[in-house]
Amino acid sequence: MTLTMILIHLPVLQSLPLPFSSKSRDFSLPNSSWNSEMKRLYEHYNSQCEVESEDGEKQKGLWRRLPSYNRSLKYATGGVYLSKLIQSKARLFTRNIKEQGGAAFEYVLFNNEEEQRCVGIFQAGHLLEGPPGNVHGGAIATIIDTVTGTHATLLSGTVMTANLNINYRSPIPLGGTVHIESSLDRKEGRKTFLSCRVTSTDGSKLHTEATGDF
Structure with missing residues (x-):
């Protein structure tokens, strides 16, 4: 490719949507594709990342958003x-996924170091379909592995999944938002054991539960 051709194509390359751009973008921040429940839960946890003391000073809260x-x-x-x-x-x-606008995995993770808990807020896009109108089981397994694997890394340093045991209880509709919570069970030597629950945003319905060691 000649220098002239590169210069002609440069504006096109610069305008390519993430993730195929060289620019860094934090995908855990709200965007226009997030539904009201996704935004509500985000604000719920994000508001606890920083708290105001009695003298008006900002202090670190119990939760931390993970970029x-x-x-x-x-x-x-x-x-x-x-x-x-x-x-x-x-x-x-x-x-x-090149297609933007909530097409696949829209999620954000928050970690609570003191309580040894990590939560994920997950909105399932239309490209994750399995059974008609519902999220593919493999996509659910992926987001569970993402939340628990991240949590295990925060607890124990760099890890890899050794075992992930998943029980599917009820389907997750496409476009729906769920709450994922990972909690520490125990540590044994190099292994970290976690439990995970995927529920509706109000906690009334259990979609999936899992255990894993890392």
């Missing part, structure tokens, strides 16, 4: 063993 970008390989030591080509193209599985 989420479309690639993590450059931060992982294992990436040095992969070719430069693979490293440059690697994208986080849950953030690699």
Whole structure:
């Protein structure tokens, strides 16, 4: 490709939507595709990330929002063993859909270090269909693994999933929002054991429950 052709195509390349852009975007921040329940739960936890003391000063709260970008390989030591080509193209599985606007995984994670809990708010897009009108079981497993795996990493450092046992209780409708909570059961040597529940946003319906060790 000549220099002239590169200059002609440069504006097009710069206008490509994330995650195929080189610019970093925090996908855990609210966007126009989030429904009212997604936004409500986000505000519920985000408001507890910073609290005001009696003298009016801002202090760190119990919860912390975890930023989420479309690639993590450059931060992982294992990436040095992969070719430069693979490293440059690697994208986080849950953030690699080119189509924007709530098409696939819309989620945000909050961590409570003191209570050893991590929650995820998940809105399922139309590209995640399994049974007609409902979310594919593999997509549910993916988001559970994302929440519990992130939680285990925060508790124990870099981990990999050793076992994930999932029980599906009731379907999650496409476009719906669910609340995912991961809690620490115990640690045994190098292993971290977690429990996870996926419920409706008001907690009245259990969609999925899981246990895992990392």
